[in-house]
Amino acid sequence: MLKQFILCSAAIALTAVFTALPVAAQKRMSDKKLGADSIQLMTTPLAEKAGLQNATGSAEVDAKNGIVNFVVTLPEGVSLPAGSVLEGWVVSAGTKGGPGPSSSSDADHKFGPSFGMPEFSMTVREIPYALSTGVLLRKGSTNTYVGRFRIQNSLMPYSAAVVTIETDGNTGNYDPRPGTPVLKGMIKAGMMDNDKMMDDKMMKDKMMDKKDN
16 A cells, blocks of 8 residues: 555656646757757756746757757856756657657556556556656866667657756665656647646746745
């Protein structure tokens, strides 16, 4: 029961942060030569807590060839919190929410459920799935961070590119799951209808926090 409670809590949290990707804010242009999409990343309401509300970024995604490149620039005088790193992700929706359509399918469980456990399989199909593209590395002494990723697989099921801040520094026995999302952008159209609702809820919660303090 405890494991199910933890997984369900994670489902709610991941759905909340990864569904908040407003389509209207995206700038998407096709690069015919590279076969890639160049996406402008927008900051999330949570970025301010890390002092990154004015960060800018972009992602170049070649879904067919499994290539993702991230570039994030912090404003002059702004640095990452001590012990933190930026990490890139591509995200696919779950059956209960997330960016774009869900790619979850019964066809992928012909010989049994994920993890060999039906209850775990059901839960992970409901929440968004995030694939790490690795830590973004700082370019010399500049305020620009870059990440380059390639996998021998198509990235067609993924609908969003996300940058998180990992406050455990991705060192030692770090948590491999996503940290706090600070930048995000849509790879393809087809957002869930609750995008604006989730954005509004996060902003309302932030205002309530300020009022309480």
